[in-house]
Amino acid sequence: MIRSLLIANRGEIARRIIRTARGLGIRTIAVHSDVDAAMPFVREADTAVCIGPAPARESYLVQEKILAAARETGAEAIHPGYGFLSENAEFAEAVQAAGLVWVGAPPASIRAMGLKDAAKKLMVAAGVPVTPGYMGEDQSPERLQAEADAIGYPVLIKAVAGGGGKGMRKVDEPGVFADALASCRREASSSFGDDHVLIEKYILNPRHIEVQVFGDTHGQVVHLFERDCSLQRRHQKVIEEAPAPGMDDVTRAELCAAAVKAARAVDYVGAGTIEFIADGSGPLTPDRIWFMEMNTRLQVEHPVTEMITGQDLVEWQLRVASGEPLPKRQEELLISGWAMEARLYAENPATGFLPSTGPLAWLRFPGGIRVDAGVEEGGEVTPHYDPMIAKLIVHAESRRGAAARLAQACSEMQVWPVRTNAAFLARAAADEDFAAERIDTGFIERRADRLVPGADPLEPILQAAARALLPRNPADPWGTLTGFRANAAPDRRIAVEVANVLYLVDLKATGPAATTVEVAGEPVLFLSGEAWPFRQPVADHAGAGAGASDGAILAPMPGRVIAVEISAGEAVAKGQRLLVLEAMKMEQALLAPFDGIVEMLDAATGAQVSEGTLLARIAKGEG
The missing domain is CATH 3.30.470.20 (ATP-grasp fold, B domain)
Incomplete structure (x- = not known):
């Protein structure tokens, strides 16, 4: 059994290899770029060697640095993981030439399967069924177009040295073949240094x-x-x-x-x-x-x-x-x-x-x-x-x-x-x-x-965020009175700011089970794989309302709207009176935080509102 192993890779696959090697009693050596110095795989290896700067072409893809690290640490074998140099026949040969064990495919096998057209020809000879297509040496656009026409559309143009979806184009009709071919070749040349392609019958579904x-x-x-x-x-x-x-x-x-x-x-x-x-x-x-x-x-x-x-x-x-x-x-x-x-x-x-x-x-x-x-x-x-x-x-x-x-x-x-x-x-x-x-x-x-989730929070997220803002002490009798209004039906609307946007949430009797934590002083809600920062909007009791920076006009206290002096779409000036609330026989005027336009208005004379209720929003502009 191999006694020491250098892993010429990083991250998850490096940790995966280390885990098995440790169980077999094999000493492990990690190589890493300078930016990866604190990564778990570096810490978990028995020995670690820095091989260069962050760009892979200056570290993980430099064969000489990896071989030097192997000599320096007395490694007996090299495992390439996947990606990087794992399918590089020249690197595999260099490892073997250095007297080390290559934990990978033989270089000849890598070469045989490295080019898609050559591999398919080999498979045809071996009796393995291959997709109908053209893999010839004549790479002229005219010949490739003619072969595609003969195969029948749709066809797939594929870079012979490709991988990861690069250098690949589906073509549905003859008229767009030439443009698709040119685009595919440019991408293949840029990604693999080889613009040769093959044509395959595109399989529906x-x-x-x-x-x-x-x-x-x-x-x-x-x-x-x-x-x-x-x-x-x-x-x-x-x-x-x-x-x-x-x-x-x-x-x-x-x-x-x-x-x-x-x-x-x-x-x-x-x-x-x-x-x-x-x-x-x-x-x-x-x-x-x-x-x-x-x-x-x-x-x-x-x-x-x-x-x-x-x-x-x-x-x-x-x-x-x-x-x-x-x-x-x-x-x-x-x-x-x-x-x-x-x-x-x-x-x-x-x-x-x-x-x-x-x-x-x-x-x-x-x-x-x-x-x-x-x-x-x-x-x-x-x-x-x-x-x-x-x-x-x-x-x-x-x-x-x-x-x-x-x-x-x-x-x-x-x-x-x-x-x-x-x-x-x-x-x-x-x-x-x-x-x-x-x-x-x-x-x-x-x-x-x-x-694909949308950019805006869905209703379950808003409900969970609003619920998270409710009083959490079950012994607090006032916690059950959220939305309480004297001589009126309870108002269950709660203003909540999610991802820096204010929402007025009509709280339901029950809501989704979500996890809320504080990360670096910021409340974050996790639900169904999504993460959303949220917080209680802060009302400005000085009279300008809250949200002066974003134009949100919130109720600074529980009360009754006694005057609405604006309408939706109206231009307003900074300091202009917008609404008036009354509570305990005292009036509170809410003023425009800046020149702008009334983008949203959700207030009516006589309505009872809770503290933090979003009443209006002013969009910045000329009043």
């Missing part, structure tokens, strides 16, 4: 199904069944599961046998994934599933395979790299239950999923599930690397049970002030079409309106 394979140095290759990764956004996986919904035993046997055949065709050793595209417009059958590509490394979604098989795939990697045979024979591997994984990202769905960076002042993960996280509370999400915070992984006896657990887990996520996609994930996992197995790679795009 496509499903992304992949098979986990494993080979050893003794000539054995097995599969650990399939995963379904069809829930994607912009070609990026969002929720993965194992096994694949609707996969019968016959289709599974043929699919997995094809995956093993593909791995044998390149003399594969270690962990790999054979990715297939399936026609999801009908039942899954062997003649409607085609080879797409191979990932010659461990996948981000490997935990769902671990959960249904009970195997530790990182341990398998380390044992195989040490020269041991595979821990299990094919007949010893079985599927148990159902597993799902959601990728929790630091991004804001309400702003088009833009990345969200900053300190993790509050971070609470759900209990009772597996969480593979790269960060912890008190840390920071920086703009330098992938914004994934953690993977939430669940297991249950049935698919519906797993989906319910995943939706609940995502709903229980608490992160602030960094924004996350937790509410989006919860909605996707709870979606009735997802539960009914009506899935394909366009699932999220077609349901964006109901899956």
